[in-house]
Amino acid sequence: MSLTLSVIGCGYLGAVHAASMAELGHTVIGIDTDADKVEALNKGNAPFFEPGLDELLQKTIKTGRLRFSTDFADAAGATVHFLAVGTPQLTDSHAADTRYVDAAIGALLTVLSPGDLVAGKSTVPVGTAAALADRISAAVPGAILAWNPEFLREGFALKDTMAPDRLVYGLPEGESGQRARELLNEVYAAALAAGTPLIEADYATAELVKVSANAFLATKISFINAMAEIAEVVGADVTLLADAIGHDARIGRRFLNAGIGFGGGCLPKDIRAFSSRAAELGRSESVAFLAEVDAINLRRRQRAVDLAITAIGKRPSEARIAVLGLAFKPDSDDVRDSPGLDVATSLLRRGAHVVATDPQAIENARRLQPRLDYAATAEEAAAHADAVVLVTEWADYRALDPVALRAIVTSPIIIDGRNCLDAGAWRAAGWTYVGMGRR
Ligand code: UGA
Numbered sequence: 352m353s354l355t356l357s358v359i360g361c362g363y364l365g366a367v368h369a370a371s372m373a374e375l376g377h378t379v380i381g382i383d384t385d386a387d388k389v390e391a392l393n394k395g396n397a398p399f400f401e402p403g404l405d406e407l408l409q410k411t412i413k414t415g416r417l418r419f420s421t422d423f424a425d426a427a428g429a430t431v432h433f434l435a436v437g438t439p440q441l442t443d444s445h446a447a448d449t450r451y452v453d454a455a456i457g458a459l460l461t462v463l464s465p466g467d468l469v470a471g472k473s474t475v476p477v478g479t480a481a482a483l484a485d486r487i488s489a490a491v492p493g494a495i496l497a498w499n500p501e502f503l504r505e506g507f508a509l510k511d512t513m514a515p516d517r518l519v520y521g522l523p524e525g526e527s528g529q530r531a532r533e534l535l536n537e538v539y540a541a542a543l544a545a546g547t548p549l550i551e552a553d554y555a556t557a558e559l560v561k562v563s564a565n566a567f568l569a570t571k572i573s574f575i576n577a578m579a580e581i582a583e584v585v586g587a588d589v590t591l592l593a594d595a596i597g598h599d600a601r602i603g604r605r606f607l608n609a610g611i612g613f614g615g616g617c618l619p620k621d622i623r624a625f626s627s628r629a630a631e632l633g634r635s636e637s638v639a640f641l642a643e644v645d646a647i648n649l650r651r652r653q654r655a656v657d658l659a660i661t662a663i664g665k666r667p668s669e670a671r672i673a674v675l676g677l678a679f680k681p682d683s684d685d686v687r688d689s690p691g692l693d694v695a696t697s698l699l700r701r702g703a704h705v706v707a708t709d710p711q712a713i714e715n716a717r718r719l720q721p722r723l724d725y726a727a728t729a730e731e732a733a734a735h736a737d738a739v740v741l742v743t744e745w746a747d748y749r750a751l752d753p754v755a756l757r758a759i760v761t762s763p764i765i766i767d768g769r770n771c772l773d774a775g776a777w778r779a780a781g782w783t784y785v786g787m788g789r790r
Contacts (some may be wrong), residue, residue, distance in 0.1 A: 454477060
């Protein structure tokens with residue numbers, strides 16, 4: 352059965368969720384306070400790059416089942432309200448800024464009716480849901496809160512939303528828990544029918560599932576990057592090492608790609624917020640390793656900068672360096688805490704003339720770093736370069752022809768910040784190939 356849903360907050364998570372739920376047959380109103388964003392979404396234009404999203408928006412808007420509004424009153428009448436606002440890192444601490452969650456709940460209280468469900472999707476410090484549930488039931492007796500974390504990856508967001516690898520419901524006890532379960536089962540009927548595993552839990556577990564999943568992924572990446580640091584000292588090759596340990600199914604090869612590390616709007620801020628929350632709970636030591644995970648991660652960006660400058664062998668101020676990639680990962684235009692943008696900026700700070708490019712993220716990068724030079728293509732960026740630094744493994748960059756590129760650079764030096772190139776092919780074409788933790 353199809354339901355009427357609202358999605359509060361139409362950033363990455365909310366816009367994707369709204370369009371995906373409409374595609375599944377539900378009627379959806381997306382609410383956001385940003386009028387420009389709402390206008391663009393109503394025209395079927397996502398305010399960020401996500402493969403397939405514009406097409407899905409246009410398709411579902413045409414059915415009449417999806418629209419966006421700045422007016423909270425338009426959320427009235429929905430049975431399930433998804434909370435999808437951001438929880439960025441506070442500027443003066445590592446903790447999450449939950450003010451948008453609080454504001455969204457405040458606004459929702461004006462439209463909720465008894466029996467309505469609020470389904471929290473935002474990544475929040477553990478304990479938030481219990482407090483919000485008290486607030487909701489005090490203001491609107493009979494309205495219910497569930498916590499329903501989201502695990503979508505940028506670049507795969509539509510698939511991850513419509514066919515997730517698991518569903519998690521954090522439910523209250525008793526009758527309200529039963530109603531929440533039934534409503535969420537209707538929302539996700541298609542995924543459940545396809546056999547998607549469902550884990551039902553309490554609020555705290557559901558909140559912790561989300562942050563611990565991201566903490567684990569971050570730890571896995573920093574683990575392999577720590578091995579890269581050791582490999583560099585002893586002349587070993589971290590890619591072969593990852594292949595070898597990855598064959599053990601208990602370890603697994605995914606998320607073991609060493610390079611310049613993780614970035615984006617989630618992993619970095621989530622591990623910091625988790626540490627901060629653990630400290631509030633008196634359990635700092637339980638996740639003290641996350642500070643090391645963060646430190647290893649940031650060191651790898653610096654390492655790429657040092658490798659580039661050493662390889663060039665002249666003063667950075669005399670060098671022109673091409674940086675390929677600005678998005679925090681391929682198939683995204685997101686530059687939040689982007690390792691690649693960080694590397695480009697550090698090289699600039701060291702005095703180099705940096706010419707950076709990216710298939711999608713130039714505009715976003717330019718807003719943050721107007722002092723970098725931007726080129727439209729890899730070839731334009733690489734022309735006359737003293738070194739080329741690959742920092743985001745876009746398919747286009749992986750497919751670059753080392754022979755053709757060799758003809759346009761000044762010095763054939765390639766720093767492979769993502770260990771994604773065929774070192775042998777680049778060396779055979781006359782390049783000095785420098786990987787991260789590779790021979
Ligand atoms: C991450 C999680 O993977 C999602 O499950 C989660 O829902 C999301 O955060 C979130 O909390 O919203 P995302 O930020 O889209 O998703 O990006 P990832 O694919 O996890 O990549 C994160 C970073 O790790 C990227 O900078 C990527 O380049 C880097 N990475 C990834 C590596 O350096 N090595 C790897 O082996 C894998």
